[in-house]
Each structure stands twice: as C-alpha cells, then as structure tokens.
Amino acid sequence: MLNTVLGSLSSGVAASTNSYESISTVTVGSGGSASISFTSIPATYTHLQIRAIIRGTASATNVDSIIRFNNDSTVGNYYYYHQLYGDGSSATSNNANSDTTATLYSFAPAANATASVFGGSVLDILDYSNTNKYKTTRSLHGYDNNGNGFIILRSGLWMQTSAINRIDLTPSSNNFAEYSQFALYGIKGA
Amino acid sequence: MATTYTLISSVTVGSGGAANIDFTGIPSTYTDLLVKYSIRDSNNSISQNINLTFNNAGGTAYSERLLYGSGSAAQSFSSSSAANINFQYATGVAATASTFSNGEIYIPNYAGSTAKSVSVDSVVENNASGTAMGLNAGLSSNTAAITSVKLASPSGTFQQYSTAYLYGISNA
C-alpha cells in the first residue's frame, strides 16, 4: 500500500522564525577580482541562495562564470550545465559537459557591454549539507543591454555527497568588475 | 516583530519511499506559500512529473502553461480542466544516482477568496545530455483558501531522502 508522508502543523508545534538569513556578502572593489569565495559556510541552514549583480572585465560583450564547491576541481566531479534561454529572438535549450571540473554559474555583461550594465542572478542550492545527495544548482539569471542580452534558466551538478562548506565563483576569463556583488543567504529547513 | 519568511513544515521521505508528500493544516496567517523541494521518483526515466493539488481537490480545477527545456530543445505545453498541476519535475531513477531535482513552487494569496495562481521553476540534473527543466504557470480555479498542499508521484513513489519544505511569506 502506497504511503503518504504528512507535513502537519499541529498544535503546540511552533513555526520556525526568521528562516531566511544573510550569511556573507562580497562586493568587488576597484581593480576587480579574479574570483570570490564564500568559506566556512555553516551547516546550520538547509538551503543556500546567492543573489548577485555581475559584470566582467573581459574584452567581450559578455562572459560566463563557473562555480566550484569545497575547492573541488577534480575532473569528472561536475556536469557543466543544462540550460533554457532566450536571446531576444529565439528560445533554446542546450547542454555541455566540456568542463567537468566545475559547473557554470551566471552569464553576465562584460567590458564591451554598455557601461553600468550589470547582470542579475538568483541561484538556489537545496539541501546543501545533505550527505545523501549530490548537489543540484538552479539559477535564473541574465542581462539586458538595450539591444542584446539573455535570460537564462540554468542547472548544474556537483557529484559529491559532501556538505558544501565553500563556494568559489570565477569568471571564465579576466575578472569580475568593480561593484559586482554576491550575497549568500541561508534558508532554514528545520 | 512580525516574521516575514517562516518555515511552516518539512518532510523527508524515509526508507520504503512515499507516494505523496502532503502538507495539511496550513494556517491562513501568512500571505503567500513557498514550497522548495528536492525529489527523486521511482519512475525509470530521467525525470518524472509531480502532481500538485490543493485541498485534496482534483476534478477539472487546474490549468497550466509550461516552458520546457530538454537539454536539446525548447518547447511549450499546456493543460486545462485537469485534475492537477503536473508540469514540475522530480528526478527519475534512470538519471545519475544520488541526484534529486531542485524546484520551487510559489503561491501568492493562498488564503484569499480568488482563484490560486502558481509559479513553478524546476530542474532535473543528470550526468548526461538529457534533462528536464521548466518554468510553469499553474492555476487552480478553486477560490477556497488553501489549507493543504499535496505533491504526488503520478505512478510510483518518491525515493528515500526526497525532501519538501513549506514556507509562509507574510505581508503583515
């Protein structure tokens, strides 16, 4: 007989307060930054969310960035990405596994985009400290540059069951530009 | 001081699996509901739909519009007068082991007296080219306040370690 698992709010059970908390924030200073890191991430939350505005310094209209967990750059430990995106003229879904040492994070404007344009990104990692699960990332991100741009739903995979205690974000070339900001939040699940 | 973002309840599926995850007795004291879920299903495929219903109501109350990516093609689908909203995804057992989907269901004004519109973003990951990812617009035409939210496997069971978390978002 198939069973149902109930999540019931019964009397005497107090709802958790303040389930959404800021953990750490990094704002890129003058000169840019080759990467940013969140270290010593406590295991006391259940989910992580990174909210960011991003611009790269690469001599290009846009640049991708990668994400690694726990300083792991082992070949074969990641699936690079799957995505669904719009470029202003067509909708596309594709994937790549050309780099299995990381997973793709966010696609953002770079130095040749209109000045002051930054991409936006919200990335979610559920059950980040669950040692029974590989870690799946989900992000909605993109930028508009008044005539070009992208809006993207993207996912990635880290094939390790370790609890995430460190996150490194690195542009695929050059640096993150000054004023890029990455804010890490923890969401409680208990 | 009022708390805006509050965990109401959480569920972790144990050994033996579960056909459903059912949040019941939801108080009306919040404004919006948010479900975050990480689910693996027994279906022998890379992904499996999850049936979403409110207040155990089926019938013909539900409609949806889906924008979908398979990893190789972008498509759109619709459903109307259906017994559930089901364009959100669990990982199936044909996908990479230990991999669970990553999804979020947002229900604004769940306790109001109008129809209930739903926003769903979900992804399935897999160490291969095929996947399922979607942005879904759902609707329940039932105007009663939502007091229960059920996630159900259409034909199998949610696997051990699958999780779902119900949050209340308050505008008080």
Next chain:
Amino acid sequence: MTSTYEKIATNTLGSAAASVTFSTISGSYTDLVLVANWGVSVNGDGTIIRFNSDTGNNYSDTELYGTGSSAASQRRSNASFIDITRAIAGDGTNIYTNAIINIQNYSNTTTYKTALLRSNLATGTYAGVAALVGLWRSTSAITSITILPASNNLLSGSTFTLYGIKAE
C-alpha cells in the same frame, strides 16, 4: 532586530485602479522583491512597470516565454517601461496573473538597475509563462515603483507586496 527578509509595503485594491505605486522606498535594503497577483480590466491588456516615475525611453528587456504551444524569445529596446507581462496578458475578468520581480542592488548609485522576473497566466486567450530581464538605464537609487496596465485598469482585489532583502 532587523530581519533579512522584510515586508516593506502592501497594496490590495478595494476597487479598480489605473495604477499602484510604492513610493518613498527606503534605501536600507539590498534587493527588492515585488510579488503581484492581479487582473486587468480589458482582455489582452499587458502590465508595465516604471521606476521613479521615469517615463523616458530609458528601459529595455529580453524575454523568454511559452504560450502553451510555442517557446519563443523577444526583445524591446529604448522603451518607456518594462512590460512585466510582455508575452502574456490578463483575461479582463479574473485575478489570474502573478509575477515575482527581483531587483538586485536597487539603491546602488553606480550601476544601472536590472530586474529579473517571472510572470504567469495559466489560462485564457493570452495565457503564457515567462521569464524576463529588464534594464532601467539609470544610476539613481530606486525610490518608487509604479505598476499599471498598458491601457486600462487593475482589477479590484489585485494585490501587490514589496519585500526588502538585506545582505549583511
């Protein structure tokens, strides 16, 4: 004690209205999240958003959407608004549409302002699901947000709530 995620203001329409405005938005948060659940008085009428009452051609957007039968993308440049339901629109009678709009670093006076949003309408002639990124080409801090239908009214019972997220 300040919470990370806080309600700033909420507006539920007791009667049809031409627009809703959140004004004098404090700069003390990092991001804004606007949750909207609304209807429009004329079938097919879209809904737009403006910041700081700017009606100049200082907006643009890129959208990804599905109609239920086709997946597509489109763009608008040099516009006087961001259309939050660009490919979808209300049905003229019911409060069926919802949107979640993220505006990161809204009070940053160095960067232009980028909005990431999801909008949803599951049924009707103009139904669809969309994700959109919009740009407001201004380095001003956002102190007001106006939501209005492209041509007509917002329905009574429509609700709009603005939340602030504060990064430490």
